[in-house]
Amino acid sequence: MNTSSMNTRPPEPDPELRRKSRVAMVKYGLARLGLFVALTVAIQAFVMAVNAPVPLVVSALLALFVALPLSMLLFKRWRMEATQSIAQYAAQRRAQKQWVQQELAGR
Template identity: 50%
Template sequence: MSEQQSNRPPEPDPEARKRANRAALKYGAARLGLFLGLTIVIQLLALLIGAPVPLVMSALFALLIAFPLSMLVFSGLRQDATAAVAEWSRQRREHKQWIRNELSQR
């Protein structure tokens, strides 16, 4: 291997970035969908029992329920997103470290 090839910077994989963005978007959309669904269910239940609840209160209650529930229900999506973002971050860190090393040698 020549000196030029061994000294090449580790480039972050653009596909890793796409995977990280896609996984984070899927997880975020799933959590948002759960929140909106719970808000609608709470509003409908309130109307069915004849005790109208302000939308803000329903949304706050849905938020309190959706946060821990999403951690359980969407654990696979959360783990995929975490792994994809961690891989992208590792690649970026390696690239930045290579740049720092190159600059310190000049």
């Protein structure tokens, strides 16, 4: 039995980083959803103001096409925060999995 592997502790992912990445992801997702809903309401209000027969689904699709690039510009900081925290947490998980694989290979 390898005593050196028994003394080493596995690298544990930081639970605070996991919470931070989830919060960042939810914050960015809710901001994008809010933008989509606001654009849908604005487009539908405009359509009703000019008395045009446009279904709500068409307004929602148009809002979806506009919201994607607009959210990339408006919420850039939140997107970068979510991406970085998720990447850091994923790296910690990979290190932990690699350690487990090395431990199992050594047995």
